[in-house]
Amino acid sequence: MTTTIEPPEAPEAAPRKSWLREHSELGVSVLLLALGVLVLTDALTMEVDIEQRGPIGPKTVPVVVGIGLLVIAVLLAVDVLRGGRGEAEGGEDIDLSEPADGRTVLLLAGVFLGFAVLIGPLGFPIAGALLFWGAAFALGSRRLDRDPLIAAVLSVVTYAVFNNLLGVPLPGGPLIGAL
Structure with a gap:
């Protein structure tokens, strides 16, 4: 009786990832390319009414x-095609296996929407204070003795810096109109 030893069966090869899946970072490169073309097109077709003084005009920064x-x-596309890969998110203070906190996202979205609605009638100082306070609340702060004060100071300082120092007019609303 002769026994033949057959070679062990080779394990099934793992299915190969598709080329696009292995080079998914190219999507970011395409997005950056499209954004760059959009910015350049907009900058180069921009009509400027003011007289340019010196070599740097209003088109310089967008170009x-x-x-x-x-x-x-x-550069990103070349790196990806040469085998470069982005490092996976480590997240030292977050658990990547947990789903996103939908409640917090919805609260923040509501706060931003409320700010957009209220900035016209109430002005930036009041709407901004509500924005800062609402964002702090949505992100978990429950210090009712401290948060409104910090939000009000942040809002008024932001208003003063943009309106007075930078020359970017923000709506003042009834609070500033009364002063």
Whole structure:
């Protein structure tokens, strides 16, 4: 009686990931490329009514940003095609296996929507204070003795910096109109 030893069966090969799945970072590169083209197109077709003084005009920054986006898109694409991969999210203070907290996201979305609705009639100082206080509440702060005061100070300081120092007019609302 002769026994033949057959070679063990090879385990089934794991299904290969598709080429696009292995190079998914190219999606970010395409997005950056499209954004760069959009910024450059908008900057180069912008009509400027003011007389340019010196070499830097209102088109300079958008053109530089657009070119920067295009360069980054190309460099990222080259890196991905050469085998570079983004590092997976480590998240030292978050548990990546847990789902997103939908309640917090909805609260924040509501606070931002409320701010957008209230900034016109109430002005930035009041609407901004509600925004800062609502965001702090949505993110878990329950210090009712401290949070409204911090929100009010942040809002008024932000209003003063933009309106008075930077020359960016923000709606003052009835609070500023009364002063």
